Amino acid sequence: MNTKPSARRGTFISFEGIDGSGKSTQIQRLANYLRAKGHDVVLTREPGGSDGAEEIRALVLQGNPDRWSAHTEILLFTAARRDHLERTILPALEAGKIVLCDRFADSTRMYQGLSRGDLRGIVDQLHSLMIGVEPDLTVLIDMDPAEGLGRAKARQGIEERFEDFGEGLQQDMRAGFLALAQEFKDRFHVIDGARGIDDVAADIARVIDAEID
Numbered sequence: 001m002n003t004k005p006s007a008r009r010g011t012f013i014s015f016e017g018i019d020g021s022g023k024s025t026q027i028q029r030l031a032n033y034l035r036a037k038g039h040d041v042v043l044t045r046e047p048g049g050s051d052g053a054e055e056i057r058a059l060v061l062q063g064n065p066d067r068w069s070a071h072t073e074i075l076l077f078t079a080a081r082r083d084h085l086e087r088t089i090l091p092a093l094e095a096g097k098i099v100l101c102d103r104f105a106d107s108t109r110m111y112q113g114l115s116r117g118d119l120r121g122i123v124d125q126l127h128s129l130m131i132g133v134e135p136d137l138t139v140l141i142d143m144d145p146a147e148g149l150g151r152a153k154a155r156q157g158i159e160e161r162f163e164d165f166g167e168g169l170q171q172d173m174r175a176g177f178l179a180l181a182q183e184f185k186d187r188f189h190v191i192d193g194a195r196g197i198d199d200v201a202a203d204i205a206r207v208i209d210a211e212i213d
Helices: 023-036 051-061 070-094 105-111 120-130 145-154 167-183 197-212
Strands: 011-016 041-045 098-102 137-142 188-192
Touching: 011 023, 011 070, 011 105, 011 197, 023 041, 023 098, 023 137, 023 197, 041 070, 051 070, 070 098, 070 105, 070 120, 105 120, 105 167, 137 167, 137 197, 145 167, 167 188, 188 197
Parallel strands: 011 098, 011 137, 041 098, 137 188
Antiparallel strands: none
């Protein structure tokens, strides 16, 4: 399946990290920074980013941790990503915009492919068949699992299904994300998230400026 546009003119940047790592704060800071420099930016998220994908988001992020099997989650996340890709990401890239996405396929490789069984092969097969797109650049905000989980739980939101799996999952996720950074070192940039918000934002801005200016 050919999902890539014939001449992609924009730049696709994803943010990854364990829960509570500060992704959402930093991706908003980067969007503001790039817009101030005159760039046309689309800020989006996964699961979500389109009407259909946002409906699936409620299914996968709310409720009991055992609500879905890992195999079912993979299908749900892939369906959400496909709709998001068709309706939001590819049109923006074809229009020459910078797309900033809070999580993308690397999160599925970790949360479903690693955390609940050795399902990475299934994740990659579905990704190749139904998505076929990787970010141009991935910012991984690295964070101590205990600190990240504490931050995430302090939000007291309703989308805490994965946080409810506990610190062990976050430890596995951190190790898995760092392994992905080595596997895809051509697009990953690891940022130390255990610092002040301004310091982290400045490091991210330097990385992005080097890539797109």
